[in-house]
Amino acid sequence: MRRENQRLADLLRDEQANILRGWTAEYQSYADGRGLTRDLQAQQESILRELEAGVRADGDADNFGGPAWQRLRDVLAQLSNDRAAQGETADVTSGFVLALKRPVFDGLQRQGGSAVEGQIDALWLISALADRMAQWTVANYQKTREDIIVRQQHELMELSTPVIKLWDGVLAVPLIGTLDSSRAQMVMESLLERLVETGSELAIIDITGVPTVDTLVAQHLMKTVTAIRLMGAESIISGIRPQIAQTIVHLGIDLQGIVTKSTLADALRTAMRMTGHTVARDAS
16 A cells, blocks of 8 residues: 555544544535534545545545545445435535545644655645545536436426316316427327327317417427327317417418317317217206
8 A cells, every 4th residue: 555545544544533523613614604414424424434445445536436436436426416405505515525625634734753755645645535526526416416407397397288187088288388399299298198098089289378389389289289180089279369370370380170269168168069068057
């Protein structure tokens, strides 16, 4: 084992309690005075333990992606995943790791001794390692945050495109907001799946809440209607306001053969007629 690794490993073992106390105090400056939760304390101890193990395996900062640091990387990945899920910021998360530098520096200075060169090498080793640990943590944090954002966007998109069963054989999809390619694809997939699940023969697509209809939106609607027909069902497009009707005519979009209605109420009446249902007033 290299001299600087031996010196640092022994310090991490012998001064563990002092380093943990100093690490906690230093971290509070990054976190506006907040203390450590039990989970964070446990991760702190795990990081210190796996750091010592990697140093004793003669690992160095230049090879942080190597096998000597695998368990340490796993602990840091769990740390960043937890912090991202809890909504902690990236700078505070990386600051938690970087706060390890000061107490280790202090410990090496307390060791002193005549081997000044070995002390400098050990200082450089922990400084480089802490930097690489922080970089790894932030990179994993960013990936986790991106995954969370993508999942949330997907969930919001699903909530914004509900497929509602009105009665046996009839579904409705009320669309609100901009209809882009990804959302239109989700509408089509969700609607087709529900058609199969419910055995419905008619779907009402209501675009009352869609602010504008351009060529792209019209193409998405046409594709959805075509897919519905291929499934052996029919469709009604409702919410065709005067402005939208003029836009469709101006764009030269052909909706021939597609049942369209100006309001959802008109679409419901048409759907009842197409499915052989009637509404009667209660005589009482």
